[in-house]
Amino acid sequence: MTAIPRPRPAVITSPSFQRSLRRFTGRAALFLVAAGLLSAFLMPLAYMTVTSLKDQSQVADPAAPLYPASPRTFTYEGEALQIYAVPIDGVIRELAIVQKGRESSVMVDPADPAAGTLTWQGRWRTLEPAYVFDPKVENFSTAWNEIEFPKLLRNTAIISVISTVGAVSSAVLVAYGFSRFRFRGRGPLFLVLLSTIMLSAQVTLVPTYILFTRIGWTGSWLPLLVPHFFANAYNVFLLRQYFMTIPTDLDEAAMIDGASPFRVLISVIAPQAIPAIVAVTLFHFFFAWNEFLMSLVYVGGNPELWPLSLGMQKFAALYVTRPPLVQASAILAIIVPVVVFFLSQRAFMRGVVMTGVEK
């Protein structure tokens, strides 16, 4: 039989349709690649969520399904019986086993218990248990209570807010000084500031620890807060770069009108530098919220002062054999940063780009 070529509709063969079809396939392929990568990338978050809702017994059970579930049971004559998926005559029926036997078992149909028991020939151990979707929301309340979440949250919030206020206000002042005033030694001084960005905290960790121990600050939040009031080099750098891009006409005019440098900073510079100030605020807030090493060193011995990161770590070390609780606590810990991030992502990501590109 020879195929008779049927004339195709003109639309399909037209070059413009072909082009847009090709463009569509290209876009779809690209989107699928990106979406595939993203789902692999975010898989741990799905694992965290699912595991946090599982019962401890399910985690170790290889036969259990991926989703949070518990084995289904049926109460028959006052006894809770496990339900299995039983193949009978090519049909899979869900039956509860009344009496288990090596080669044959007595079963009952939970949907129709009045029909009485039936005997199934075969090894019950080969049967798949039937599961029902059963999220254990109580994992969250257990983790919440065990970890003393409200206390950790309060500590973290206090530390983060105070240190962010200190870091941002001091960085704004210092960046203003570096960007708007000429004085001898400004260039070399700024170079010193830049070089401290690369300095790792470990070099100063031990001596500052000794220093803070001597003045009796260990075991309090002061070592976690006070140093941030002295302007961090990274924040100063970012703000200074931004201040430099603001034209000086306006602040010169204000100066001539008799405004003090403070007044100029607050009324002229700061309003124009909002994006950079927001970025620095967010950076420091996340840094402070997630900080771990300094808290470990200075308040590690006093659970009343622990921030979230430290409490989590101790909790996880204690409950290492109970993944659902650990993952539930991880969700509790990431919820604030993730929500803040999504609310502020535009300003935040612009800030990352500002720092990276300027260097």
Added chain:
Amino acid sequence: MIGQPDAPALPGSSIPRPRWRWTASRREAAWGWAFVSPWILGFVLFTAVPMAMALYFSLTDFDLRRPDEVRFIGLANYEQILRDPNVAQSLGITLRFGILTIPPTIALSVGLAMLLNSPRLVGRRAFRTLFYMPTQIPLVATTLIWIGVLNQETGWVNGLLSLVGIQGPDWLNDPGWVLPSLGIVGLWGIGAMMLIALAGLQAIPSELYDAAKVDGAGAWTTLRRITLPLLTPVLFYSLLISCVGVSQYFIQAYVLTNGQPDDSTLFYNVNLYREAFSFNQLGYASALAWVLFLIVLGLAMLLFWSSSRWVYYAGERR
């Protein structure tokens, strides 16, 4: 925090000539110093003095349990470092981790940036946000999540591998696998580098691509001759930040295993932390810190020196 700057001298004091005047430029300088003074103070208090103290302590046997009996022991701590098998091991682990993880991290972040920079990709903004998001998850939580995902029996990674018939390793408890596993965990923080690479890509003038197209250059040639050369400042920055990051690597290793299994995650800073806060050997730990500082400084200088050979700045610093 900052008060009115003190007048450096009283106008009209007894020194006859040249008379000190409170000129506009002097006033400006005084304000400048006043504004930068918080940082200067902080630098002296929390960086310069501690570093000098660390240098001094590194020459002593400072032990926190007997802080009043500090003896000067010269370079003994540094000699000890040269002989200490833990130091050699921790340096080796840190170095191996850097070599193992930095190249793939940079390559992947640039690749991802290229993908997310494509104008044909629908939903670019959402993709960028979502790929960036994990960087803002607390490192402790990140590590705990990955401990679960990489669990030999119940983790999803091995679950997926078993679907294709591969029996996955015990990622975090096998000394041979733990460093690559930590590298995988580190990839979750790729977002920051990706964004910077993205900004670098967007800064490349599109005329260059148009010209390449006119000359008939293919995708590969365009990548090698235009994109990568113009991206070298970003690559340099990423390399520098990565090296500093590896030299500071601590939290993940500490949360994960505190050096276990078999000290295979005894990173330099884990060892330093142990000496300082578990064994109270603050003198020795100070020496360790200074050695690390010098290594990082040397590495940074090497990078800056090499950068003139391979980093291309368009317009060479306006």
